[in-house]
Amino acid sequence: MLGRQIAVALRRPLQARLRTQTPTSLCIRTFTQAPQVLAGRPKKAVGEPSKPVKRAPKTTATKNTKASDAAAKKKLAEKKKLAAKKAADAKKKKAKRELTPEEVEKRKARLQKAEVKELKKAVLPIPAESVYKTTNAYAEFIREHADRFKSGMANKMTPAEQQATLSEISRGIASEWKALSSSQHAHYNQLANATKEKSAAAYKRWVESHTVEEISIANTARRALNRLHAAGKIRFKYPLISDERSVKRPMTAWNQYFTSRMGSSDFSNVANNERAGHVSQEWKALDESEKKKFYDLASKDTERYVSEYTAVYGRAPKHVSPQPAA
Numbered sequence: 048m049l050g051r052q053i054a055v056a057l058r059r060p061l062q063a064r065l066r067t068q069t070p071t072s073l074c075i076r077t078f079t080q081a082p083q084v085l086a087g088r089p090k091k092a093v094g095e096p097s098k099p100v101k102r103a104p105k106t107t108a109t110k111n112t113k114a115s116d117a118a119a120k121k122k123l124a125e126k127k128k129l130a131a132k133k134a135a136d137a138k139k140k141k142a143k144r145e146l147t148p149e150e151v152e153k154r155k156a157r158l159q160k161a162e163v164k165e166l167k168k169a170v171l172p173i174p175a176e177s178v179y180k181t182t183n184a185y186a187e188f189i190r191e192h193a194d195r196f197k198s199g200m201a202n203k204m205t206p207a208e209q210q211a212t213l214s215e216i217s218r219g220i221a222s223e224w225k226a227l228s229s230s231q232h233a234h235y236n237q238l239a240n241a242t243k244e245k246s247a248a249a250y251k252r253w254v255e256s257h258t259v260e261e262i263s264i265a266n267t268a269r270r271a272l273n274r275l276h277a278a279g280k281i282r283f284k285y286p287l288i289s290d291e292r293s294v295k296r297p298m299t300a301w302n303q304y305f306t307s308r309m310g311s312s313d314f315s316n317v318a319n320n321e322r323a324g325h326v327s328q329e330w331k332a333l334d335e336s337e338k339k340k341f342y343d344l345a346s347k348d349t350e351r352y353v354s355e356y357t358a359v360y361g362r363a364p365k366h367v368s369p370q371p372a373a
Contacts, residue, residue, distance in 0.1 A: 163281060166272050170285055171265035177253035179289075180246040184235035185224060187242065192220050254290050259359050262290045294359055297352040297367075300341040304330055 146154065196216055204212065227235075254262060269285040276284045298306070305326055308314075314322040330338075349367055356364045 169268035179250040187238040294355045297348040300345040303341040303344045
């Protein structure tokens with residue numbers, strides 16, 4: 048039967064056969080054709096899931112490139128380090144240029160300016176209202192007539208005219224002062240004493256508002272500035288701050304003798320400068336047994352200084368041994 052159907056189908060034209068294919072014929076064709084097997088795959092793998100094929104990873108030049116870059120950078124860094132070392136060695140070997148006299152003076156001036164600046168920071172400036180004012184009866188009289196100086200000065204005066212006017216006003220005030228009675232002089236003396244007491248109280252309050260240590264540091268800076276002033280390096284002088292709490296330094300044996308002899312009546316008719324020369328000659332002529340008394344006084348004074356210094360500053364002084372002076 049099947050063979051007959053095939054023979055009949057073959058007799059028909061191709062187009063007719065394509066249009067009249069039946070499901071039966073399709074099924075027959077499907078089962079009669081062998082499954083196509085892909086080339087390269089083994090027959091036992093047909094119909095089974097394919098296993099992953101392990102392939103060797105592709106090698107690239109990335110690692111080699113990175114390694115070469117790192118080596119190049121390291122080599123460059125070593126070259127730079129070597130060059131820097133050579134430059135430093137050359138700089139050390141280079142002879143130091145000597146400064147010219149002008150450069151030396153400029154350097155000294157620069158260092159001194161910096162020193163003065165630091166010292167001025169430590170001087171502890173006194174406020175104007177706390178500055179101790181020294182005055183007297185005549186100064187109080189002039190202060191009372193200060194308005195006369197202001198009113199007598201015209202705005203358009205030349206310096207010479209101003210000086211002449213001030214001199215004239217001063218002479219007039221001096222004449223008036225001389226014409227005052229003794230009771231009037233006493234009145235201005237009382238004003239001067241009251242001004243000094245008030246000023247001294249304000250000064251003391253300001254001093255005691257600082258510690259003894261702060262006043263000591265300020266006076267050290269002021270002494271240094273005064274030495275520069277004496278040498279003509281700076282214009283102004285800085286008076287030392289008077290502090291009653293500060294500890295009086297010990298006197299040497301020579302100072303003990305000098306103080307005792309300067310107040311002696313033996314030199315009552317001798318000038319001070321001549322008196323000092325006589326006392327110095329006497330000290331040099333004394334033997335050690337005669338000087339022992341004054342050495343003992345100096346030793347006791349040193350003990351006093353150490354005790355007071357420790358109580359005030361909370362520490363022992365650095366230098367406590369007075370040296371005798373001839």
